[in-house]
């Protein structure tokens with residue numbers, strides 16, 4: 001066993017046990033800090049800056065630092081507590097954030113350590129990273145959840161701060177080289193919720209290689225809204241209502257024209 005991976009350090013802002021929405025089975029989500037995108041709807045704005053920052057407390061006048069430096073050993077000590085649930089449910093560990101590819105050495109070391117302990121790995125990612133980074137992740141990820149937010153690069157840039165070409169290029173590579181890729185679409189009212197926009201993403205997902213296995217449509221929610229105030233930032237989508245279940249079902253039908261199985265939610 002390569003012991004040095006356990007001493008690798010990185011910045012996380014949360015470890016959440018008993019998750020059932022970010023990969024198969026019961027999982028522990030490790031939230032890695034830092035993201036190159038700035039999605040207007042991001043429900044974890046405290047994830048975006050890689051630096052540790054202060055956030056006002058939800059229920060009082062004080063504030064608490066968000067983020068802490070940890071070693072892979074410390075992460076493993078925490079996630080291994082639920083090993084028996086992973087084995088029984090087919091679950092494991094999911095690296096989310098933020099964007100785990102922002103701290104590639106740390107993220108890869110966590111997954112390598114998980115595999116040493118026979119713990120399944122998943123990532124929840126936009127994969128906005130160089131091809132070298134993507135290639136490092138391929139052998140270490142068991143289940144790849146990848147967001148595609150818009151097929152129009154201009155709109156992608158407007159709503160996330162970055163164009164989509166690198167993401168789409170990486171999606172093709174991943175589907176050709178990884179056996180289990182799920183494309184996830186956060187469906188945001190006024191951003192990508194027309195039939196044409198969902199059709200374009202579903203068509204692209206359908207065109208991907210054999211590793212692409214499913215398409216998930218994730219309804220917009222407002223759970224992160226208050227965090228912007230607590231970070232002293234403005235929330236661009238303030239007051240925006242989530243889509244109805246009926247509308248989500250209509251969009252699901254649009255995506256179902258293609259080969260990949262489609263579901264609403266993760």
Ligand code: SF4
Nearest residue numbers: 035037038039042098
């Ligand atoms: S990619 Fe995810 S973590 Fe990054 S800004 Fe967008 S929603 Fe937030």
